[in-house]
Amino acid sequence: MKKLILLLLLCTGSAYAQRTPQQLAKEFYNIVNVEDEERFYNDLIAKHPADPAKPDQYNEYRAQLAVDWLIKGNIDKYKFYKDTHPKFTALQLFDLSNQLEYWVDDNKNIAVVEQISNEILAEIQKKMHDDTFGRTSVLLEVNAMANARLGNIDVAMTNIKKSDESAPFRDFAYFRNSKANYLNRLGAILSAAGEHQRALDTLSNAVRTAISTPKTLVTLKAVYQKAKGNNSGVEQYIAALQDEAYQKIAKEVEKEWIAETKSLPDVTLTDMNGKAVKLSDYKGKIVVIDFWSTVCKPCIAAFPAFERAIDFYKDEPFQLFVINEGETLDVAKPYMDKKGYKLNVLFDNDEAIFKALGALGTPEKFIIDAKGNINQTGIGYAGSDDKEFYKLKAMVELTKARSSGK
Incomplete structure (x- = not known):
């Protein structure tokens, strides 16, 4: 012994x-x-x-x-x-x-x-x-x-x-x-x-x-x-x-509407449990995706506004994902746990969706309508909790209005 x-x-x-x-x-x-x-x-x-x-x-x-x-x-x-x-x-x-x-x-x-x-x-x-x-x-x-x-x-x-x-x-x-x-x-x-x-x-x-x-x-x-x-x-x-x-802010967002519609690429992502996820499975909902990493301070700065948006749209067909770029589960999960954020994290294998969408960097968000079409994107952090929330809300509301033909 x-x-x-x-x-x-x-x-x-x-x-x-x-x-x-x-x-x-x-x-x-x-x-x-x-x-x-x-x-x-x-x-x-x-x-x-x-x-x-x-x-x-x-x-x-x-x-x-x-x-x-x-x-x-x-x-x-x-x-x-x-x-x-x-x-x-x-x-x-x-x-x-x-x-x-x-x-x-x-x-x-x-x-x-x-x-x-x-x-x-x-x-x-x-x-x-x-x-x-x-x-x-x-x-x-x-x-x-x-x-x-x-x-x-x-x-x-x-x-x-x-x-x-x-x-x-x-x-x-x-x-x-x-x-x-x-x-x-x-x-x-x-x-x-x-x-x-x-x-x-x-x-x-x-x-x-x-x-x-x-x-x-x-x-x-x-x-x-x-x-x-x-x-x-x-x-x-x-x-x-x-x-x-x-x-x-809503008027500024309306000016940034992209006339040429981009279709949602058919890319498989991975969630925090290792499960395969396809954004196309969420058709019928407004889907917001935002690219981020743990070392990107403006990315993290937007998270409280994202949580606020999720609560605001909790009774509507709405989904928000933050898609991690360049990091693995063993980096992202402890970070989210330590900071206490409850957002849905996905991992972009080999930057597949990042490249397919022609994303420019982090943070960058894309708004996907219920049919899988993209006409709005936003680069960077708005600067405050309220401004980030208002901008995201305006983007979602505009997508809802345009996709329903209003």
Whole structure:
């Protein structure tokens, strides 16, 4: 028995030794739960302690554990790994700042948000982290919002202004809600400073132009009451702004209708369970397909709007698929599980349907009518949850109207 136990221990240790650092990192990043990530990391360093001459050997593991524990809501665990002084990659800094955004916008853990954002901003200035994705401006917004909620209005106003000086991605439809989140926070901060009418104007224009999210409406309602002295007419006011935004987008979509009809190609795809799927089996429904990959930030940015569209059309003959390009199940499934998205994922074997449709890149969506005809396509991300949803809705409604002869 002792020999058997020793053999098992040797086999377990050699399993780590037989894998390259790249293979180990891939396995680690494909783990869905942070608790399992931590177990993997602890086993790894127990069997292969860090080389004293390479203090950064396991830096990315520690950094990822810090971020994932923060996302989990365990601030003590975040601090434990953060105290090991990890250097965050661009993606890790992106995810960390996103979590602080969620908390500050939902009015949760405000003191923690203020403290962490301050600390990370100071470290970015010292070039400790990779800020390729321009998270400095977002962290300044977050810090400003946290200070406004804490009553530190002067600091809030200073930092929201500073965020304008370093916002390379704000006006570029690449990351989810970049400008919409900024306008929402600016409105809230202006109102906290007593500038209620200016705040109302800022938020109203955001909704009118669809540079908005559902959170914008929550802020707008609160500011409306302060600016007007009551909530009378607020629902009608918001509905009119939303309709104005939608009608403008619908007119733009109508101009992009493709006169030459493209037929749905006869291509077999694969779902997450390995089952063969043909889009032609969904004739009789409006089908939306969108090409994506896990490394495409604008692709992922559109997912919440897709989920919203699925809910909106749940009682109609409607189907939406996101078709992964260039990745396999072992990459896409852990990603979707970790992020919590419930979309129907298909895999495009050898880029067959991508090529057959003449797609140009990711993200790109195609709208297929009930007869299998395609007259609409859309490239890129619209820039905000509301604008992406309105655009998709307008495309679906136009397809329905044109295919029924209206």
